[in-house]
Amino acid sequence: MVEQGSWRWGPLAAVCLAQLLLMLDVTIVIVALPAIATDLSGDLQSIQLIVDAYALTLAALLLNTGALADRFGRRRVFLAGLVTFGAASALCGAASGATFLVIARALQGVGGAMLFATGLAILGAAYHGADRAKALGAFGAVFGGAVALGPLVGGAIVEVADWRWIFLVNLPVVALAIVIAHRHVPETRSPRTRRVDWVGQITFTIGIGSLVAVLIDGGDWGWTSARNLALAMTAVLALTAFAVSQGRGAEPMFDLALLRNRSFVGSAITAFATSASLFGMFVYLILYFQKVEGIDGLHAGARLLPVTIVAFVAAAGAGRLSAAISPRLVLTAALSCSACGLLQMTRLESGSSWTVALPGLVLCGLGFGLANPTVAAVTLAVAPPDQAATATGMNSTFRQVGVATGVAAMGAIFDHALRAPVGTGARAAQAESVAYTDALHRVFLAGSAIAALGAILAAVLVRAAPLVALPESSPQPDIAAAA
Secondary structure, eight states: OOOTTSOTTHHHHHHHHHHHHHHHHHHTTGGGHHHHHHHHTOOHHHHHHHHHHHHHHHHHHHHHHHHHHHHHOHHHHHHHHHHHHHHHHHHHHTOOSHHHHHHHHHHHHHHHHHHHHHHHHHHHHHOOHHHHHHHHHHHHHHHHHHHHHHHHHHHHHHHHSOTTHHHHTHHHHHHHHHHHHHHHOOOOOOSSOOOOOHHHHHHHHHHHHHHHHHHHHHHHHOTTSHHHHHHHHHHHHHHHHHHHHHHHOSSOSSOGGGGGOHHHHHHHHHHHHHHHHHHHHHHHHHHHHHHTSOOOHHHHHHTTHHHHHHHHHHHHHHHHHHHHSOHHHHHHHHHHHHHHHHHHGGGOOTTSOGGGGHHHHHHHHHHHHHHHHHHHHHHHHHSOGGGHHHHHHHHHHHHHHHHHHHHHHHHHHHHHHTOSOOOSHHHHHHHHHHHHHHHHHHHHHHHHHHHHHHHHHHHHHSOSSOOOOOOTTSOOOOOTTTO
């Protein structure tokens, strides 16, 4: 709980500021890549690594930093994450070459992992009952809004200033978050003193890192190339070793019993399906606007504002919904909205107005907004308090692997659809426009299928009973067994 005399909503403010930074930096870079490539004279592969390095380190270290936070203190790791993320942002802004920027982005991912893994655990410890529902609603609103705002903010910065400011604008936000966290976030940790599980830490990092590398770059290398197959085998072996070590170790970093909890698994699948279905869509829809319609990043990002607004409003109310109705119903409805929205967006044709896809964008925003706070509520409800950061770290890992999977899978689908020769001249330009539209339709259909499958699994796995919101003075029940 928040200490008496401290600002009641201080922990929420600190976590939401960190979440704003993290989610903006997932999408804000996309529209700036052409400017970065021109300025740093980078080739396509090195520029792509600017995005990949952040995603790779973030996904690989989430569970590890969550386990360390449960042991050494969530506030301590959160503050260390802010400092790391801020320092890395400054290095990104000062980058003199593509390689330097890739390394700095990887360091940003390290700080991001610390923040992702601890944010929800801090909220879970600071708030209970009705206040927790409000906090998770605000958290989800910031999450949903920041994702779709990234391209708009990135486009605006590139239009009026140097691309380096997409990283430098992080610094005052980091400074404010550090001040608030230092003054108003109480320290919490697991009451059980456990040794660091080095075997678990190393095997999980290698396994997830290899898996995400395959997903991100497998299409460029060739899915059956020797390098890809070697990485895939490494991922399988390392994750198998991790599972064995967690089942046999005296003090494992992750309690495998959580994976026997259907609601925890259902919330993780929902996080994966939401990210996999929507993040790929954001990337390739923006590319379509820029390549086919010839608009700049600012105006392309502005067209995603309906997603931002609807996601923000939906998330603000979703935190309370899970305390009043079944989270199974909320998550199933959320993924169903995303599936229907993506399917509706296949009506977008070359030469038609982008508003044809507006109903689909609204439905995607609704699904995105409903899913995130509900996933967070379910995860916090079923995880033992002494493993809160570890559990949310695992859930965030599913989310980040979903991002990598969605972007990689849809990228492969998109690229395959564009490989057909289109000839030369004006007819070629028209054919290329049609090819881009067809490729985008395939992306929408793939995302819709992922969301629909996620909806089915959420309906099967997630608990039916509402997550009862108790008064703030009431003790939290042990509902993990009942979930």
